[in-house]
Amino acid sequence: MTLTVYNTLTRSKSTFQTIEENKVRMYCCGITVYDYCHLGHARTCLVWDVVRRYLQWSGYEVNYIQNFTDIDDKILNRAKQEGTSMAAVSEKFIAAYFEDMARLGVGQADAYPRATHTLNGIKRLIYELEQKGFAYPADGDVYYAVQNFPEYGKLSGRKLEDMQAGASGRVSTEDAQRSKKQCPFDFALWKAAKEGEPAWESPWGNGRPGWHIECSAMVREMLGETIDIHVGGSDLTFPHHENEIAQSEAVTGKPLANYWLHNGMIIVEGKKMSKSLGNFITIRELLDKYESMAVRLFILQTQYRKPVDFTEAALTTATSSWSTLKAGLLFGHQYGKQLGFADADLQDEILVSKFKLAVDDDFNFAGGLAVLFEIAKNLSKEGHMIIHEGTTKTEARELELQWRTLTKLAEILGFEAKPEQASTDSSEGLRDWEIDALVQQRNEARKNKNYAQSDRLRDELQAQGITLIDKPGGVTIWNRG
RNA sequence: GGCGACAUAGCCAAGUGGUAAGGCCGUGGAUUGCAAAUCCAUUAUCCCCCAGUUCGAAUCUGGGUGUCGCCUCCA
Incomplete structure (x- = not known):
């Protein structure tokens, strides 16, 4: 039997074949580090970590890279709010990320590249895109000209014409006129720095990279021009992954990834869990309430591409299910x-x-x-x-x-x-002989039909985690927990 | 408006042509002073609706209904 995977690019399942025999180059779009991670992030990180484990168990040597986007407007805004720097905000939430993932039992990637450490690669890519006619500067910004990349839209299955037609009403002509973009779907590769914002030097002036370019640069730097698997949340398919393809493939002329895999979203009361809707629960809140393994079961119970409904009842159910599995594992x-x-x-x-x-x-x-x-x-x-x-x-x-x-x-x-x-170690609580004595007292009470007394003793023991089992023939045995 | 996905028991969920995995509950019985724990048994003649293809469909085709995602930041 061979591994079959669903590829977003082809919208179908196909046999998994690696570029190099038995080796998998895998990249996961990680998080923008401006806040604590929520259950949605947990699903992504957990699912792809398990996929990585499964590939390893299947005999592949996996090089698994997950990035941190640590240059972004949202981080900047947070830094302004808190009166600190973008770097300070990033550091704080990267540290929080590792704490949360450790609690979730998510393994570490082989490397965690960051946008701030990839500036040279980013600038090189933009330069090459410019040379090849896929990028144009405008007032200190640099934009990607999507119309020059004929395959634009191939991952998400959309056409520029359709998008333009459909977006009428969203992209107002007024905005279009004010914009420096040649086409409304062009996206920023480089943004000119505003006063007081962190900035890096570049041939186009001081500024910072746009959102999508860092992944293209990091994949190229860490894994090469074509990788085996590129994964992320399904909400990243467009525009993020589409743009990554446009950026990378325009330069290299090679496929960025052979397999594009996307995990489904966490849903809350019919709506996607997201920061903007405010309907999220952070991983740390969740793990204060439920066992990590129950959360894992909750997530893995559903096929990774399907949406999962988050409810307290579902987590409670998952906790019960986990007890069953746990009993087997502890055997x-x-x-x-x-x-x-x-x-x-x-x-x-x-x-x-x-x-x-x-x-x-x-x-x-x-x-x-x-x-x-x-x-x-x-x-x-x-x-x-x-x-x-x-x-x-x-x-x-x-x-x-x-x-x-x-x-x-x-x-x-x-x-x-x-x-x-x-553990059956009785280093704390009652000792075996004490329990035996209480059980005997209870049985005396039962013999005398003093059930109030016997039930009280049973409750007391139960409160200490000791369960009594009355067997036929008046024999009572007990066990801890 | 455009693109895409999904619809299976009370709930969650697997199953892509050969007659419905698994989980969580529930129910009946055994046992018990009563419980708890445990044991045994049991829980979809049917897979959103309609039509079609086929010897045969939850699984394929067409139509319909509903839900969700993306098209703006998003895991």
């Missing part, structure tokens, strides 16, 4: 020792191929998760058998096989259950 930590688990390389090939079959189809993580749940449910059941009956139904070797497979597959998707949660 080996809890019972592996007594069952004599030892062979770390054990793996159930049938389950692995089932997982691979699902996920190889355009990263169908939801399909893959079904395999994980199948295993987790069974292990969880076996765990209950150990607690209730003191024995398992399935032989230890088979359980180890299942558990190791589950752990491995979960790891690809970034799911991990911390063994501490399985």
